[in-house]
Structure formats: C-alpha cells, structure tokens
Amino acid sequence: MTDTNRRWLLAARPHGMVKDTDFKLVHEPAPEPGPGEFLVRVTHLSFDPTQRGWITADTYLPAVKIGDVVRAGGVGQVVKSNHPGFKVGQLVQGGFGWQDYFVSSGMTEFMPVSILHPGVTPEQALGVFGITGLTAYFGLTDVGKPVAGDTVLVSGAAGATGSVVIQLAKALGCRVIGIAGGPDKCGWVTSVAGADACIDYKSENVARRIKELAPKGVNVVFENVGGEILEAALMNLAQRARVVLCGGISSYNEVEPTGIRPYMQLTVTRSRMEGFIILDYAARYAEGVMALSKLIAEGKLKVADDVQTGFENVPATLRRLFEGKNLGKQLLKITDPPLPLA
Ligand SMILES: NC(=O)c1ccc[n+]([C@@H]2O[C@H](COP(=O)([O-])OP(=O)(O)OC[C@H]3O[C@@H](n4cnc5c(N)ncnc54)[C@H](OP(=O)(O)O)[C@@H]3O)[C@@H](O)[C@H]2O)c1
Structure with missing residues (x-):
C-alpha cells in the first residue's frame, strides 16, 4: 500500500485576491527516492506574501507554471534515504512546495535542503531564523x-x-x-x-x-x-x-x-x-x-507564530496574509513528524 501525496497545483493565474479555485488539489502516490535521493514527509509550510508574486509572473524567481505544485518553503522529516548526507528521522528545511512528500537529492527548486540544528523548532526555522x-x-x-x-x-x-x-x-x-x-x-x-x-x-x-x-x-x-x-x-x-x-x-x-x-x-x-x-x-545567513x-537568549526578542492546521486549508492560509488575519509568522502544520527524531 503506497502513501498518498496530496498536492496543491496552480490551476489559474489569480486575478485580484487569491481564490480556492486558483488551485487544484490532487492525490497521487507518494514518490520513491532513487539512488542518491531521499524522501521528505513535509510537516510544516511557510506562508509568505511573495508567493502571490510567484504564482502571477516572473519576478526574482521564474513564475510557477500552471499545473505545477505551488512553490513554498517548508520543514519536513526524512522518511526514506539513499543519500549519505541525510539520515532517516532528521528534520530538514527546503522549498518543498504545497505537498505531503518531496524527493530530493539535496536541492529543492529554489533552495538547498538543510538539516535543522537540534533544538531549533520548525516554527523557528521557518520564522525568526528563516x-x-x-x-x-x-x-x-x-x-x-x-x-x-x-x-x-x-x-x-x-x-x-x-x-x-x-x-x-x-x-x-x-x-x-x-x-x-x-x-x-x-x-x-x-x-x-x-x-x-x-x-x-x-x-x-x-x-x-x-x-x-x-x-x-x-x-x-x-x-x-x-x-x-x-x-x-x-x-x-x-x-x-x-x-x-x-x-x-x-x-x-x-x-x-x-x-x-x-x-x-x-x-x-x-x-x-x-x-x-x-x-x-544567503552567504551571510549564519551571521x-x-x-x-x-x-x-537575552530576552530581547519575542516571536509570535500563527500556526494553522489542515491541508485543505492551504489556499485559505495564504489569503490570511492579505486579510491581515495573522499575528506574527504565518505557518500551517500538516502533521507531526511520523518517525522518531534522528
Ligand atoms: N525583500 C525581501 O526579500 C522580503 C522577504 C520577506 C518578506 N518581504 C516582504 O515583507 C513584508 C512582510 O512579509 P511577512 O512575511 O512578514 O508578512 P506579515 O507581515 O507577517 O503578514 C502580512 C501583513 O501585511 C498586512 N497587510 C496585508 N494587506 C495589507 C494592506 N492592504 N494594507 C496594509 N497592510 C496590509 C497585514 O497586517 P495588518 O493586519 O497590520 O494589516 C498582514 O498581517 C511583505 O511585503 C513581504 O513581501 C520581503
């Protein structure tokens, strides 16, 4: 029995405020990693106003094509690996898109996959340290x-x-x-x-x-x-x-x-x-x-996260940014990591 990969694809270029019908939810079998690849179960998605531009036209990145999965940053867990640098159970961050699963050889469409430092939460990775x-x-x-x-x-x-x-x-x-x-x-x-x-x-x-x-x-x-x-x-x-x-x-x-x-x-x-x-x-992110x-650590920076849930709510969560519904970083949690953390 194969796991299902739910994916939100871009169905139309939005006109005005983004609508649910600008996207299409499809269910596909989860992909299998090939040699040198690993499979990520996406647990958290980041929502960023710039995504509105990515689905509209070429900007500083090429526009998402109609029929492609919507581009988004996320955190996930490595659940299968044929890659020496990525162990099963590790939490990783990358541009996984609006979907449950992502196969990678270490790069996503617009950013490399990086392993989260122990102690850094998905919310921090996508928000204050993202x-x-x-x-x-x-x-x-x-x-x-x-x-x-x-x-x-x-x-x-x-x-x-x-x-x-x-x-x-x-x-x-x-x-x-x-x-x-x-x-x-x-x-x-x-x-x-x-x-x-x-x-x-x-x-x-x-x-x-x-x-x-x-x-x-x-x-x-x-x-x-x-x-x-x-x-x-x-x-x-x-x-x-x-x-x-x-x-x-x-x-x-x-x-x-x-x-x-x-x-x-x-x-x-x-x-x-x-x-x-x-x-x-990018070369100065560590700084x-x-x-x-x-x-x-000095108590001088307090961070707010707005974490929505439910994969079906992904387009509505993007809209929250433009409706001013979010306080602090807009995220959506899809699931807990399915495996023990490595
Ligand atoms: N240059 C870069 O590399 C870069 C990188 C990241 C983000 N950004 C930009 O930084 C800005 C903030 O992004 P963020 O991710 O931190 O989002 P955010 O500020 O957490 O969320 C967006 C906020 O914008 C406000 N807003 C939405 N529509 C508005 C309108 N018509 N008039 C006035 N305020 C409106 C809302 O707050 P209110 O409830 O207060 O209206 C909403 O909560 C965005 O412009 C984004 O494109 C730029």
Whole structure:
C-alpha cells in the first residue's frame, strides 16, 4: 500500500485576491527516492506574501507554471534515504512546495535542503531564523543602517518581519513607531514587541500621526506595505533618511498598482530609498541567525507564530496574509513528524 501525496497545483493565474479555485488539489502516490535521493514527509509550510508574486509572473524567481505544485518553503522529516548526507528521522528545511512528500537529492527548486540544528523548532526555522527573521535583520542593519537615537518607522508591524524589525531597532537604541491594522495588533506591537508607539492605519490618519509622533521626521522607514502608507512615511522623512523597500503587500492583489506621489520628498530631504531581496544574503545567513539567537537568549526578542492546521486549508492560509488575519509568522502544520527524531 503506497502513501498518498496530496498536492496543491496552480490551476489559474489569480486575478485580484487569491481564490480556492486558483488551485487544484490532487492525490497521487507518494514518490520513491532513487539512488542518491531521499524522501521528505513535509510537516510544516511557510506562508509568505511573495508567493502571490510567484504564482502571477516572473519576478526574482521564474513564475510557477500552471499545473505545477505551488512553490513554498517548508520543514519536513526524512522518511526514506539513499543519500549519505541525510539520515532517516532528521528534520530538514527546503522549498518543498504545497505537498505531503518531496524527493530530493539535496536541492529543492529554489533552495538547498538543510538539516535543522537540534533544538531549533520548525516554527523557528521557518520564522525568526528563516526568511522573515533574516529579512528583518539584513534589511534593517544592512540597508536601513540605523544608529542609536534614530527614529525608525515600521509598517506591517505586527507581522513576522515587522515585529522582528521593531525589536532589532529597539536593541540598537532607536525609538520605534509601528503601523498596524486594528487596536488589538497595535496593542501587541507596543506591549509585546516593545515599539514606543503604534499607529492604527485602519482608524487613524497615518501621515498626521507620524508628524505628531516624530515632528523632526523619521530617520529610517522599514516599508512592508507600500501604497498610501509609504506615501505617509515619505511625507515625514528626516534629512538623509533611509527608506528600506522590503515589500509592498498592499499592492500584491492589485491588478493595476498605483504610483508613489510624494517621491520628490526623497530629493527635498536628500534621502535614499533602496530595495533588497533576502536571497542575496544567503552567504551571510549564519551571521543573522547568530544575532537573532543572541537577542532571544537575552530576552530581547519575542516571536509570535500563527500556526494553522489542515491541508485543505492551504489556499485559505495564504489569503490570511492579505486579510491581515495573522499575528506574527504565518505557518500551517500538516502533521507531526511520523518517525522518531534522528
Ligand atoms: N525583500 C525581501 O526579500 C522580503 C522577504 C520577506 C518578506 N518581504 C516582504 O515583507 C513584508 C512582510 O512579509 P511577512 O512575511 O512578514 O508578512 P506579515 O507581515 O507577517 O503578514 C502580512 C501583513 O501585511 C498586512 N497587510 C496585508 N494587506 C495589507 C494592506 N492592504 N494594507 C496594509 N497592510 C496590509 C497585514 O497586517 P495588518 O493586519 O497590520 O494589516 C498582514 O498581517 C511583505 O511585503 C513581504 O513581501 C520581503
């Protein structure tokens, strides 16, 4: 009797918000590893706003093809192995996609498979020590370059990336203003993540509130949202500010993205706006993990994970990011590891 491999395939290029019908659930026999290969039982999936781009068009990675499994990072357990470097029972991380099983020779479509260090949980591997934590670390320190005393403005402040940025900036001695949707998230941003203030963009005038909270302007903007929130930030720059263009989630479901109106504020304030892609920092990931682990050990970094369950809920879990339902890192747990850990 062969195990079943449930797979969510891309059925159509989404138009606007992703719908369940943009994907198709198929059941296939689990694959068998060949010589030099190993079989991973996927246990946890990571959900990232960039997946919306991957299923739309070529970006910094080629678009997922119609009929292919949807690309996603994940953690899983090696359940069969013909590979000398991967033992049965080990927990591993890689780009396994929206499916139960993945056969690998050590590489996935977009990242190598790495063995999890003992003591690192799947949630940490995909969150604070994964793409979002590392994005926060390198985006803030390498692109934003804050110094003690700077005022740092962070949008998407209750999310996986933004919440880590807040705490990194606080640890560097900065004053931090978060922007998030709703009173509950704003409460968490100040009371748990430790921002000095939080603007609720759903009920407050963001540009006016930034002006009240930072009358001399903000020195660093860590931008996760874009659109009108970025415009409000640009209207409140200090001289020689650094705007880190990490993401622009407000436009990811838009058919016709809108432009940035007050861009000349960059000129007036002699400021710099710079984008980056975390994959370019791959050679320095260990440095980021060390810095983030140190802050956790010192009690200066608190992490929130939002773990959904049920393989049938995979498309709905992606939607949660765009509906603002997640607090912290959005994950989905498919199963516990089926074998004893090696
Ligand atoms: N450059 C890179 O290499 C890189 C790497 C990773 C992530 N990113 C970017 O970083 C950003 C955050 O990613 P993440 O994985 O940490 O996600 P996240 O912040 O944990 O989740 C997304 C959050 O975005 C907010 N949001 C969604 N739609 C919005 C809208 N229309 N207007 C305002 N806010 C909206 C929601 O929070 P509210 O409830 O507060 O609205 C939601 O919880 C994204 O833009 C992503 O593309 C970039």
